[in-house]
Amino acid sequence: MSRVRVHNLFISLDGYSAGTYVTEAEPIGKARVLFGDFDDRVIEDVHRVDEPITADRIFTSTWGQGIGAEIKGRRKFGPQTGPWGDDDWRGWWGDAPPFRTPVVVLTHHERAPLAFDNGTVFHFVNAEPAEALAFARDLADGGDIRLGGGPSTVRQFLQADLVDFLHLATVPVVLGEGESIWPGCSGLEERFDVETLVSASGRTHRLFNRR
Amino acid sequence: MSRVRVHNLFISLDGYSAGTYVTEAEPIGKARVLFGDFDDRVIEDVHRVDEPITADRIFTSTWGQGIGAEIKGRRKFGPQTGPWGDDDWRGWWGDAPPFRTPVVVLTHHERAPLAFDNGTVFHFVNAEPAEALAFARDLADGGDIRLGGGPSTVRQFLQADLVDFLHLATVPVVLGEGESIWPGCSGLEERFDVETLVSASGRTHRLFNRR
Numbered sequence: 001m002s003r004v005r006v007h008n009l010f011i012s013l014d015g016y017s018a019g020t021y022v023t024e025a026e027p028i029g030k031a032r033v034l035f036g037d038f039d040d041r042v043i044e045d046v047h048r049v050d051e052p053i054t055a056d057r058i059f060t061s062t063w064g065q066g067i068g069a070e071i072k073g074r075r076k077f078g079p080q081t082g083p084w085g086d087d088d089w090r091g092w093w094g095d096a097p098p099f100r101t102p103v104v105v106l107t108h109h110e111r112a113p114l115a116f117d118n119g120t121v122f123h124f125v126n127a128e129p130a131e132a133l134a135f136a137r138d139l140a141d142g143g144d145i146r147l148g149g150g151p152s153t154v155r156q157f158l159q160a161d162l163v164d165f166l167h168l169a170t171v172p173v174v175l176g177e178g179e180s181i182w183p184g185c186s187g188l189e190e191r192f193d194v195e196t197l198v199s200a201s202g203r204t205h206r207l208f209n210r211r
Numbered sequence: 212m213s214r215v216r217v218h219n220l221f222i223s224l225d226g227y228s229a230g231t232y233v234t235e236a237e238p239i240g241k242a243r244v245l246f247g248d249f250d251d252r253v254i255e256d257v258h259r260v261d262e263p264i265t266a267d268r269i270f271t272s273t274w275g276q277g278i279g280a281e282i283k284g285r286r287k288f289g290p291q292t293g294p295w296g297d298d299d300w301r302g303w304w305g306d307a308p309p310f311r312t313p314v315v316v317l318t319h320h321e322r323a324p325l326a327f328d329n330g331t332v333f334h335f336v337n338a339e340p341a342e343a344l345a346f347a348r349d350l351a352d353g354g355d356i357r358l359g360g361g362p363s364t365v366r367q368f369l370q371a372d373l374v375d376f377l378h379l380a381t382v383p384v385v386l387g388e389g390e391s392i393w394p395g396c397s398g399l400e401e402r403f404d405v406e407t408l409v410s411a412s413g414r415t416h417r418l419f420n421r422r
Contacts, residue, residue, distance in 0.1 A: 001261055047277025047355050050212055052420035053376050055408050058273050065272060066258025144258050165264050197266050200406040209263035 068143020227389030279354020
């Protein structure tokens with residue numbers, strides 16, 4: 001069984017997971033504060049960070065287990081909008097994007113795939129969620145599909161009932177504005193079993209498993 | 212930094228993690244009840260089990276992250292005691308032990324290493340904890356060392372202050388007798404930061420990180 005999984009979606013008390021705009025310097029806009037001391041290491045296995053192995057780290061370290069492909073929105077690849085320009089933008093990550101699998105980037109502006117030596121290959125696809133998922137599954141070699149955000153992409157897949165697992169980490173900060181997964185998702189709890197744990201940092205981890 | 216880590220040590224309310232004896236049919240004796248619905252899959256990554264991704268599964272799935280070698284007591288390799296006989300015992304796991312790294316088996320009766328195609332190699336060593344750890348680190352190629360039990364082996368390493376991380380899962384059952392990690396470990400909380408979370412199953416997960 002290949003599942004569709006969302007990991008490490010950090011969310012403010014008022015429900016926002018990314019800023020209303022992103023720039024090259026601020027990949028998730030003002031929502032950067034949600035990550036706190038995680039910095040850019042929210043996806044790392046526990047042994048890759050020279051810090052205590054806390055519950056927060058254990059929860060976030062499952063990000064890569066058994067993933068065969070990722071699907072994400074265009075903003076999670078770069079800050080540009082509209083037709084692709086002539087710049088040499090190759091994503092937020094430099095020469096070694098951490099994915100090491102095919103990554104389907106949802107965009108109205110398709111372009112040729114972009115491949116890296118470490119196994120990461122970005123595919124730029126103009127598709128609705130179900131169609132994008134079928135495309136990703138073809139690339140995933142039987143592995144699970146990770147839905148990599150941002151919030152609006154997760155929201156669209158939730159509305160289409162295409163998500164099997166969702167890990168939310170609520171952080172006790174108030175952002176005031178931004179992008180949220182919740183609009184149009186009322187009654188979500190009727191489709192999922194929800195388990196809630198609180199870590200010593202004050203983060204609340206919620207695990208949604210589709211029934 | 213190569214850490215010494217204990218993962219998935221299940222413990223009863225009265226403090227026992229294994230039975231007082233083991234047999235070929237009962238590898239941890241009467242303490243089998245501690246594992247409940249985990250069966251033999253307590254070490255699996257979350258995608259390898261076709262069940263909901265619960266907090267219990269997330270905690271236990273970190274077992275393999277970044278491990279370069281394991282150290283364990285002889286009972287965790289087999290039920291025999293005394294000098295090795297002529298049987299063809301190759302461990303509890305059949306042809307593919309799940310470790311895929313060197314494994315140091317502590318025993319008063321040394322013997323030649325035993326290698327498997329999947330990368331698991333058992334080394335049978337008569338050594339005190341510090342000496343065994345130095346031997347394992349030489350084999351681990353920079354990876355972390357997992358201390359694989361049983362309880363008496365973990366206890367000896369705790370007493371020698373050689374453990375950096377310890378994950379205990381307390382299960383609300385009462386065993387009445389068995390092996391425990393606690394004798395001789397009073398004041399352990401002074402050497403470790405302890406984080407406690409309770410999962411929906413009723414298991415209590417405690418993460419000890421050495422200060």
